[in-house]
Amino acid sequence: MSEALRTILQAGVEATREAGCEADPGFLWDFWYPAARSTEIRAQKVSRALLLEVPLVLGRTAEGEAFAMRDACPHRGIPLSYGRVDGNVVECCYHGWRFDASTGQCLEIPSLTSQDKLKVERIFAGHYPCAERDGYVWVYMNAPGSPLPEKMPEAPGLKVFSEKYKITHLACDLPSHMDHGIIGLMDPAHGPFVHQSWFWRKRASIHEKAKQFEPIPNGFRMSAHTPSANSAPYQLLKKITGEPVTTTIDFALPNLRTEIDQSGKQWFSSRATVTPVRRDLCRIDFVAAWNLPLPVFLFRPFAKKFLRQDQETMIKQAEGLRHNPRLMLIDEADRQAKWYFALKANLLESRRTGAPMVHPMDGPVTLRWRS
Ligand code: FES
Ligand SMILES: [Fe+2]
Structure with a gap:
């Protein structure tokens, strides 16, 4: 962790403490979140994670099944992670x-x-459902005090299109509320400024774009299209296959952005999730899989640099946000951010009333912006 990030995080902790920690942190409960990489969770060893401000102890049973419990003993609250499996x-x-x-x-x-008459079997430590997908241990974070759904939803899985493929994982911490992490992820206008580089795009390459969007359950999709002519990776894909490239980008609550690029038999599939750790800290987990003739060691430095550019920007933004400035969402470059906030509000409203969730989009729309 960089010094700048550490300073911002410390300031965030102090601000939260001063605010008395009373405000609703705006988390979305009752969803799966990636808690750790599968490789970090070993048999007969305990690990810790923090998700939605809930401390968790993670481990594996003798059969190798991942488990997650609240990291607090129901007797006197000492973290169970100091104990043993x-x-x-x-x-x-x-x-x-x-x-x-x-x-x-x-x-x-x-x-x-x-x-002693105490009914030991009536005592429970907090326990959360776990699933392993794509090299992550996912934890289903049901709202405090609420029961698990009768029919558990499936944990998200990355789409792949052939039997053999390469896969890689990256992560980075952002000193912000998850909402800022998420709208930063879907923000189309920062590319030419934040991600300027020879391999991605140049500032001078900004041009007007029109992209079609359609509603999907709990989210929206940038409909299958031919990606921007000013992005080098897509040009590369086209060169390799000699066939047109199509890209589909989805966002779905609570935090999932998936992108699928296909050209002939070649494909590239990726997912980024922005997971709330605390109200002032979130983490991007990025996983990509592909069958292109592209070695993992060549891809990783570019992906790392890309994430690093976002992280550096959000460290600077956190410095500004500490003073609670008024913010704006503009049309149409920020329309996706508006949909995100509307989706979130409508989901919470439907959970509160029991009525079906209202989708903020009535049908396909075209958005235009310059980037
Ligand atoms: S605190 Fe007493 S057994 Fe855990
Ligand atoms: Fe970015």
């Missing part, structure tokens, strides 16, 4: 209470005598 059991380091890793149910309280 023993087969399929998590043992607290303080008084040795033992919990079933796949349900959170208490199995044993060592201090109880045969006279």
